[in-house]
Amino acid sequence: MADRVSVSADIAAPPEEVWDLVADLTRMHEWSPENDKVVWRKGYRGATPGATFKGTNRLGARRWSTTGRVVEAVPGSVLSFRVVAAGMKVALWTYRFEATDDGCVVTESWDDERGGLVTFAGRLMTGVSDRTTHNRVGMEQTLRNLKAAAER
Numbered sequence: 001m002a003d004r005v006s007v008s009a010d011i012a013a014p015p016e017e018v019w020d021l022v023a024d025l026t027r028m029h030e031w032s033p034e035n036d037k038v039v040w041r042k043g044y045r046g047a048t049p050g051a052t053f054k055g056t057n058r059l060g061a062r063r064w065s066t067t068g069r070v071v072e073a074v075p076g077s078v079l080s081f082r083v084v085a086a087g088m089k090v091a092l093w094t095y096r097f098e099a100t101d102d103g104c105v106v107t108e109s110w111d112d113e114r115g116g117l118v119t120f121a122g123r124l125m126t127g128v129s130d131r132t133t134h135n136r137v138g139m140e141q142t143l144r145n146l147k148a149a150a151e152r
Helices: 015-023 025-031 116-126 131-150
Strands: 004-011 035-041 052-059 062-074 078-085 088-100 103-112
Touching (some): 025 052, 088 116, 103 131
Antiparallel strands (some): 004 103
16 A cells, blocks of 8 residues: 655644645745745646646755646645656645634645656655655655744
């Protein structure tokens, strides 16, 4: 069975406002410790189902790119996108937003969709041997950074 990691954070801001921050994928580098840049492709300018983008990532001196496609985009509720490399599935990333009395809870999930070849190639490209643990730490950092930005 594929790995799944989910982390959550309470954020003192309305879910619609926090969703807007996350859905502007060109800002993902502000929250994520691994993302370097996102550029919308094929004329897309925002997170709508079917929209595609190129993501550039970095870890130390290592750099790699992936292609993403928005799967679900419901403002204030959910944003998910699938990432592929060389045409092969890598992961499904999902952000869920739940209103609370003080703002919202944001849950970020990563579903590992890699096959053996992509897992092996990913280790070589990124230098990360335990992607599950690595992503959990990165996701916790992402939500801390998102929380700080949303609560400013």
